[in-house]
Amino acid sequence: MPDPTYRAAIVGTGGIAHRHAQSIAALGDRVQLVAVAELDADRAADFAREYEVPNVYAGADELLANERIDLVHVCTPPQTHAPLSIAAMRAGVPVLVEKPTALSLSEMDDMLAVEAETGVPVLTVFQHRYGAAAVRLRRLLRSGALGRPLVAVCETLWYRDEDYFAVPWRGTWDAEGGGPTMGHGIHQYDLLLSVLGPWAEVRAAAGRLSRPTDTEDVSMALARFADGTLATVVNSVVSPRETSRLRFDFELATVEVEHLYGYSDDHWRFTPAPGHEHLADLWTADAAAPPSGHVLQIAAILDAFDAGAEPGVSSRTRAGPRIRRRHLRLGVPRPARRGRRDHRRPPVRPRHGRRRRPVGPDPQGDHRMSGLEARHDIGTALTVHDGDVALLRYVYRPDTPLLESPKPYLSPLFTRSGRPASLFRPWDHVWHKGIAWSLPVVQDENFWGGPTYVHGRHYVQLDNNGTQAHKEVAAIEADKDRVSFSHDLEWITQGGERWFTERRTVTASLLSPEAWALTFDTAMTNVSGRDIAIGSPTTRGRENAGYGGLFWRGPRSFTDGTLVTATASGPGSEMRGGRHEWMAFAGRHDEDDATSLVLMVDHAENPMHPPQWFARSEEFAALNPAPFFSEEYTVAAGADMRFRYGVGIADAGADAAGDLADAVRGVLRV
CATH class of the missing domain: 3.40.50.720 (NAD(P)-binding Rossmann-like Domain)
Incomplete structure (x- = not known):
């Protein structure tokens, strides 16, 4: 077609x-x-x-x-x-x-x-990021073949005479917004950032040295990236010998390009470090590749x-x-006006290929422990970024059909290397959404989604799909290693009755270069005016179907993965229903055959601790500490109910589950 x-x-x-x-x-x-x-x-x-x-x-x-x-x-x-x-x-x-x-x-x-x-x-x-050589460089960096980036140089040294600035809008703040920093060097350091990711710190100077402009005609900056890489950035329109140059010094090779307004493969040079000459075979220039451009x-x-x-x-x-x-x-002559601190950005495309390291805290303070950043899409979602990887997106006001019991969810989730660690709305259970706090049996109401289990009739679609309704994102706190936010909700039945209020707090923390942790703390208050019993399909008569609570649905490729606890490992059919403090799921990814580990820890003060677990591996990947698995829990009118969980997500295999559990347990106790 x-x-x-x-x-x-x-x-x-x-x-x-x-x-x-x-x-x-x-x-x-x-x-x-x-x-x-x-x-x-x-x-x-x-x-x-x-x-x-x-x-x-x-x-x-x-x-x-x-x-x-x-x-x-x-x-x-x-x-x-x-x-x-x-x-x-x-x-x-x-x-x-x-x-x-x-x-x-x-x-x-x-x-x-x-x-x-x-x-x-x-x-x-x-347009420069789309050239064949730039695509090749990013691919090699993601693969780990070049080692870590260490140093970069970015230069846009151009020449614009006074006649150039005779055009009325050029060189003015109100019309052009800046000098070579905004209008000329922007393409070179976009290419720099497309390779290295966003910078974390910039120190800069700028000046109007020669040209008849309101703005700068030269700027220089020293940038530090989240992984420790240092770069210089120079932008000029007063340089008679014009050039556009980028140089990247990695542990195992130098890669550089020098051109003017667009490059072909011939403009690039690859120099392997001594003892690594074989890497030159990875840089195969393509003379037929089109030049970078629109x-x-x-x-x-x-x-x-x-x-x-x-x-x-x-x-x-x-x-x-x-x-x-x-x-x-950047230090330009006139500081820009500050707008709202609302970034409104969805997750970016994941990165792949970081080398494996231990999943526990790094006592050496590995410089690849980049900082976290929270970005708020006002009225819809919060995203937590680790450099150029969006670790999680929390959608607090979803556009979800009533049949799926609308609720906030955490999806997508990624490892620190950018590999997917969740699945959203799979065709087999469209109410599964990454990680979500979901309860299928709340008296006779369904806050899980889909049909309700009715003993003797199996699953029946009833008019009982409740909604976890957004009220307010109450607080957002962020620093280099931790992002936390709180969310207020109301639980409303399909008939319009208000049964619970809830304050939940979600926190993301970095554990090591290969792992990060999520903590989920929910406190619910029964405002219905009557006692409410919370159970599961098992408490209603279906054997070994005790799901409900904090539920994780894993990527499709994780099917037939391995479940691990402190004392055992095996498939879901063997592990389901057992009582454990923690359980992990090790699954493999398509494309690169890598393994990732998702682990959940139940807080020692949770009701029903240690819980029974609902887990699947043969049909699909799922993990759920299920406190209401085989016994109903009644919340008296006016009473509170609190649960706390830790989730660890790592670029690691099943053998790292114990170390990851220790690390997550430590975060959960804070």
């Missing part, structure tokens, strides 16, 4: 618009340039004639109102990027905007808010459209955060 033909439009017909039009034409039948908007009628006509554009409009609003567009390219001066992108998103059209995405933090916040509201992405042109990025965006995936370099993932960091941490 041929790829669909997408319809593109360009707003603005300045110099960079020609690059976009040429790139669209280079993609042949995949995309058609159907419209252009330009204030200058003569220039618009010339542009339309040159690129055979059938429809010309005097402004973006008119274009968006009259055309069916799949992607609009914003190629206008920087001060118009935010309003034009917002207009396109509100019209339901994805946006590809030239750099910089926006001029201020407040503009960036506005764009992110509209993106969250509409679900329409705004993408930034960062064509590759636009093609990648269309590929994402084809697959129904989120396109790369969206403001919610990479471009927006980087612009924030540039404003907040």
